[in-house]
Amino acid sequence: MHDLVAITPLGAAEPRVDTHGPVTLSEITDTALASVAARLGQEEQARAWLGTTLGVAAPDPARVGGKDLTAFWMGPDQWMVEAPYRTHEMLAPDLARQAGGVASVTEQSDAWCRFDLAGDGLADVFERLCPADVRSFKGGEAVRTSIDHLGCFLICRTPEHFSVYGPRSSAGSLHHALLVVMRSAH
Amino acid sequence: MTQTNRLQGGMIDRSRTLSFRFDGKAFQGHPGDTLASALLANDVRLMGRSFKYHRPRGPMTAGSEEPNAIVELRTGARQEPNTRATTAELFDGLVANSQNRWPSLRFDAMGVNDWLSPFFAAGFYYKTFMWPAKFWEKLYEPMIRRAAGLGSVSFEPDPDSYDKGFLYCDLLVIGGGPAGLATALRAGEAGARVILADEDFTLGGRLNAETHEVAGMAGHAWAAQAVARLADMPNVRVMPRTTILGAFDHGTYGALERVSDHLAVPEKGKPRQILWRIYSKHALLAAGATERPIAFENNDRPGIMLAGAVRSYVNRWAVTPAQNVAIFTNNDDGHRTATDLRTRGVNVAAVIDTRPDAPDGGDFEVIRGGVITNTSGRLGLTGIEVRTADGGQRKISCGALGVSGGWNPNVALTCHQGGRPAWNTDIAAFVPGSTLPPNMSVAGAANGVFTTHGAFHTGAKAASQILDHLGLSAPAPDLPEAEDGPVNLTPFWHVKDAKRAWVDQQNDVTAKDVKLAHQENFVSVEHLKRYTTLGMATDQGKTSNMAGLAIMAEVAGKSIPEVGTTMFRPPYTPTAIGAFAGRSRDKDFRPVRKTPSHVWAEEKGAVFVEVGMWLRAQWFPQPGETHWRESVDREVLQTRKSVGICDVTTLGKIDVQGADAADFLNRIYCNGFAKLPVGKTRYGLMLREDGIAMDDGTAARLADDHFVVTTTTANAVGVYRHMEFVRQCLFPDMDVQLISTTEAWAQFAVAGPNARKLLRKVVDDDYDVSNEGFPFMACAEITVCGGLRARLFRISFSGELAYEIAVPTRYGDAMIRKLMQAGEEFDVVPYGTEALGVMRIEKGHAAGNELNGTTTALNLGMGRMVSKKKDSIGSTLSEREGLNEDDALKLVGFKPVDNSKPVPAGSHLMTKGSQVDAAHDQGYVTSACYSPNLGCHIGIGFLKSGHARTGEVIRLVSPLTGIDHEVEVVSAHFVDPEGERLRA
Amino acid sequence: MMIDHPTLGPRDAAEFVYMGCASLINRPDWQAEDALQQFIDYGYQRDNPSGAHRELWFHEGGDRSWLVVTRDTVTHAITQVELARDVARREGRSK
Missing domain, CATH: 3.30.1360.120 (Probable tRNA modification gtpase trme; domain 1)
Structure with a gap:
């Protein structure tokens, strides 16, 4: 086992948690990510394999789904697989092996920072952040959008629980935007 | 202080009293008041001075179209100039000051301009400050700058924050009057997602200003009930204090919500305003109409206002502008004001109606076929002079005058997509034209339907059509009973032969100015606007444009529709720049x-x-x-x-996988990658299709079908975009997958x-x-x-x-x-990056300064890298003759002849003894530094014929900074030219 | 402006990056006899229509698809949106 100690995207030893009004904002570090992109001509096989891996059908455009592993749609024939980091640090190489050549897999764990927002009135927060129709979200939506000039994924687990993935290097700016808007909206 | 002009009733909360100050003097009002209504209640009519002549002015309107009563609201850093007293909500502790006057509102030294007015006619600036030319900078401009402008700013940073946001709806209803409310109710009940926005803080529109009953109750009570019903619907969002600023493409609307302007200070963490972008499937414009004045001699004294505004003050705010009020009208609506005043016990001095056949009003005198020829009262109206139909003159004393020249539908938003309004003779006004923004409908007064009954019915009809479009069904509406009086109006724009009949009171444009502009051949309405300033500034001519057009038509011998209108552009009302910046300001201007x-x-x-x-x-x-x-x-x-x-993390990293990954890299790099072995890295130069260098970096082959490509820090986003273009648009059937792994x-x-x-x-x-085991250019996963897990690359x-x-x-x-x-x-x-830069210049490696969008592989000394054996982006056009001349610029190094001299980047190179001009330019220095290894400044750059001139002493010049000394042309590789170190 | 993404539905144009005329898909054959002239035309000759214009937009703030958008340059009305990859294949760019 190596002896290097990880820091969080916000640059601290422990993830940060902020609460304002009904909303709790949590920095989430226990997420391993791997992108899965179907090889040319293997789109159906890739979708089928991903479905088997997830235990549910590979998500349709702008959707998220899964059981132990979850995945959200990123683009045509491309998904991002999410798993607990603690148990799946080697998610990308593991999936690459399992994919058997039907998909290209790329480690994305540390390309992103993740912030989860939980509580009531999340639509009030997100409608000030990005041009996504968050008020219509019922759970299961996943859109890539812009939050204060940052390309982010917005994942609606339930209307009371959203995840935001943003570029890890801008975690501070993204966190600031989320916090400012929480105070503005609530 | 007593509110001497306060009447009974009204939509104000008398249980609470608010204190405020205007020009240092303390007053009181009530919640529900605007600054204007509260001042009028305290018998204050004088609220400002005009822009050009500094004439005393009071409120003309009771809404956002106000040209005159504009004040500096708040103090210190929050001071905001040009705030309309007619829309500013009163709050406890409000402080406002009049503007455009010195030393005081009652005595303004610049009022002398008024006496000089014969010199300030249309085009004054254009005519006066033309010569002598040298006077412009030193005399005219400073003088104009001192005199010009409305109000003043604090010069302190805005302490408030602004937010932005995005809203979706099936139907955006613009305006919360009867038409808007009826439509929103219908659509909301049918299940549509509805946003109802109104600039006012109390929805209801004219229902709040009139005495008409709706469904057997007071109009404002019906409106309040409707708003309460809407507020209970989860699919409806009611947005008071929200102005729709513009209609943009494809159903997108801009809206400004004034979240905190009615408070002394925003609540902690809350923004002052929010700029919303609203995405709508349909929009209904129900923005009502704006009353227009009639121009006559001295028609601008404080106390002279629009008749409909007088009704608003009387009915909604329980305020009369004076205890004795006259009316000047060309239509029946003016009579309504007289009736409402009488009902409230205010004396009506007379109704002067331009129409010889004006109706009989009731218990007030009607002077039929009369016109007002002059007014009196230095700081506020004291009386009017009337010419009666038989040519007689009468003097009538009064403290206020309500004027009505008819109503103009608020068509502005129908024109933001290039549509032009159409003339409707019945109401003598422009109505929305046939080309509306897609999926916009118009109802009620905004569409020229001026009765409450008509507003309900046109609103209901629009709602039916919109619901059909949305595939929603709703039962036929049960519309409330409401007044349905006909519009009786005879156009009348201005009293002729007046010396100074004000058409645009904000910009001090008279009927004569309009005529003068025409006489001087400014006959297009757009020219008229610029030449006279008619319709400019904060009110954008909402009350003045029509009269200007009418007078223009008159002198041109044309009809009004032939003259046309100026364009309406967003924003509908003035908007703080901070609102557009939103959260992106100061250190949050962009992400870090x-x-x-x-x-x-x-x-x-x-x-x-x-x-x-x-x-x-x-x-x-x-x-x-x-x-x-x-x-x-x-x-x-x-x-x-x-x-x-x-730390070199910032370089872009793109993961390239797929069976055709190597072939793909062969297309995007000018040099070859197909034969790069696994476990090796290669430098790659990317060209644009026109043959100019785009970016450079390395590609490491981790597996047969897996590369990691690096880009420069600056171009990471653009290179990825380019690679996706090549992948999706040029070679759609290559098996290659891309994703950024920079972070x-x-x-x-x-x-x-x-x-x-x-x-x-x-x-x-x-x-x-x-x-x-791991030689130069090796790579491995280790x-x-x-x-x-880690990756190791032996690159330098x-x-x-x-x-x-x-x-x-x-x-x-x-x-x-x-x-x-x-x-x-x-x-x-x-x-850090400085040492990084020094070392790469010492080594002669090209970077952004060299890949500057004008240079080719040949210029960079990499001409031979461009493979002619394969197709790659830019390879064909890089062969153009003009890019391959014998004396083409080549990258070389420079050392000063005198070791103490610098070699600044940007300096140009001249052959010794030649002229220093562009025609003799030999090239330029792109990157420079002090080399601690060489003990002198060094530079690299582009020189005609490049290496062929090694050893030549050349002139380095920068006329701008006075640089002019000699440098020697040397190899760009100052350190280890043979590359022994990096292979060691 | 709103662009009706073929996969994702209407999305704000602010999420997209504009490149230009969709004729850029039709990159000439580098081995043609007159390849240089063809590339010069490809690179520099553009129509500038008043009316319908087929243009390339990249959904950078979204799914990273290049789209071919048919937009009226006068009214901004968008009449057709397709995945550029589909267009490229249809126009014979398959390997």
Whole structure:
């Protein structure tokens, strides 16, 4: 086992948690990510394999789904697989092996920072952040959008629980935007 | 203070009293008041001075169209000029000051302009300040700047915050009057997602200003009930204090919500205003109509206002502007004001109606066929002079005059997409034209339907059509009973032969000015606007444009529709710049990107530099170093002597996989990649299709079907976009998949003669890093520090024996600490972007300054890299004759002949003895630095014929900075030209 | 402006990056006899229509698809949106 100690995207030893009004904002570090992109001509096989891996059908455009592993749609024939980091640090190489050549897999764990927002009135927060129709979200939506000039994924687990993935290097700016808007909206 | 002009009733909360100050004097009002209504209640009619002549002015309107009563609201940093007293909500402690006057509102020294008015006619500035030309800068401009402008700003930073947001709806209803409310109710009940926005703080529109009953109850009570019903519907969002500023493409609307303007100070954390972008499937414009005045001699005295505004003050705010009020009208609506005044017990001095056949009003005198020829009262109206139908003159004393020239539908938003309004003769006004913004409907007064009954019915009809479109069904509406009086109006725009009949009161434009403009051949309405300033400034001519057009038509002998209207453009009402900036201001102007070693670098006292959005360590000062170059020289020398470490995470990294990955790289790089073995890295030069260099970097082959491509920091986004274009649009059937991994890996350059020894201490023993086992340009996936996955590349930007090592970003902080610790025995230094730059210039490596969008592979000394055996982007056009001339610019190095002289980048190169001009230009210096290894300044740059001139002494000139000395042309590779170090 | 993405539905144009005329898909054959002239025309000759214009937009703030958008340059009305990859295949760019 190596002896290097990880820091969080916000640059601290422990993830940060902020609460304002009904909303709790949590920095989430226990997420391993791997992108899965179907090889040319293997789109159906890739979708089928991903479905088997997830235990549910590979998500349709702008959707998220899964059981132990979850995945959200990123683009045509491309998904991002999410798993607990603690148990799946080697998610990308593991999936690459399992994919058997039907998909290209790329480690994305540390390309992103993740912030989860939980509580009531999340639509009030997100409608000030990005041009996504968050008020219509019922759970299961996943859109890539812009939050204060940052390309982010917005994942609606339930209307009371959203995840935001943003570029890890801008975690501070993204966190600031989320916090400012929480105070503005609530 | 007593509110002497306050009447009974009204929509104000008398249970609470609010104190406020205007021009230092204390007054009282009630919640529900505007600043204007509260001042009028306190018998204050004089609220401002006009722009040009500084004439005393009071409110003309009761809404956002107000031209006159504009004040500086609040004090200190929150002071906002040009705030309309007619829309500013009263709050306890409000402070407002009149503007455009000195020393006081009642005595204004600049009022002298009024006496000089014969000199200030239309086009005054254009005619007067033309000559002598040299007077412009020193005399005219400062003079005009001092005199010009409305109000003043605090020059302090805005202490408030602004937010923005995005809303979706099936139907956006613009305006909360009867038409808007009826439509919103119908659509809301049918289940549509509805947004109802109104600029007022109390919805209801004219229902709040009139005495008509709706469904057997007071109009405002019905409106309040409707709003309450809407507020209970989860699919309806009611947005008071929200102005729709513009109608943009494809159903997008801009809206400004004034969240906190009715409070003394915004609540903690809350924005002052929010700029919303509303995405609508349909929009209904129900913005009502604006009353228009009639121009006559001295029609601008405080107390002269629109008749409908008088009704608003009387009915909604229970305020009369004076105890004795006259009316001047060309339509029946003016009579309504007289009736409402009488009902409230206010004396009506007379109704002067321009129509000989005007109806009989009731218990007030009607002077049929009469016109007002003059008024009196220096700081407020005291009386009017009337010419009766039989030519007689009458003087009537009154403290206020309500004027009605008819109503103009608020068509502005129908024109934001290029539509033009159409003339409707029945109401003598422009109505929305046939070309509306897609999916916009118009109902009620905005569509020229002026009765409450008509508003309900046109609103209901629009709602039916919209619901049909949305596929929603709703039962036929049960519309409330409401008044349905006909519009009786005879157009009448201005009383002729007046010396100064004000058409545009905000810009002090008279009927005569309009005529003068026409006489001087400014016959297009757009020219009329610019020449006279009619319709400019904060009110954009909402009350003045029509009369201007009518007078223009009259003198041109044309009809009004032939003259046409000026364009309506967003924003509908003035909007604070802060609202457009939203959260993107000051340090939040744009996001910051931090490197994985940022926390560590901060601890080390690094000086940071912004590189795009990245914050990178520029150098690491040590105790005792007082000048940045001391630090940089030390970092460079120590790296070349032993070993240095630099965070290079910011370089773009793109993962390229697929069976055709190598073939794909062959297309995007001008040099070949197909034969690159697994475990090797190659430098690649990317061209634009026109043959100009776009970006450079390396591609490391991790597997047959897997490469990692690097880009420059600045071009990472653009290169990825380009690669997706090539993949999707040019070669759609290549098996290749792309994804950015820039942020996934923390990458550090470890450079210097001791780099290998240092790395050996962190790379796990299973991996060979010897020169034989891991030679120059090798790459591998390895583990470090006892099992952490990592990537190792033997590439060198510094020219030294160097590696780049990448670990998952979360371990980047730990990794640099580990590397620094392992390097202690070698006196390792961290180095920043300055030392990085020095070393790459010493080595002659091209970077952004050289790949500057004008240079080709040939210019960069890499002409032979462009493979002619394969198709790659830019290869064909790079062969153009003009890019391949014999004396083409080539990258070379420069050393000063006098070692003490600098070689500044941007300086140009001239042959000795030649003229210093563009025709004799031989090239230019692109990058320069002080080289601590050479002990002098050096530069690299582009020189005609390049290396062929090695050894030539050439003139370095920069006429702008006075540089003019000699440099010697040398190889760009100042350090280790044979590349022995990096292969060591 | 709103662009009706073929996969994702209407999305704000602010999420997209504009490149230009969709004729850029039709990159000439580098081995043609008159390849240089063809590339010059490809690179520099553009129509500038007043009316319908087929143009390339990249959904950078979204799914990273290049789209061919048919937009009226006068009214901004968008009449057709397709995945550029489909267009490229249809126009014979398959390997």
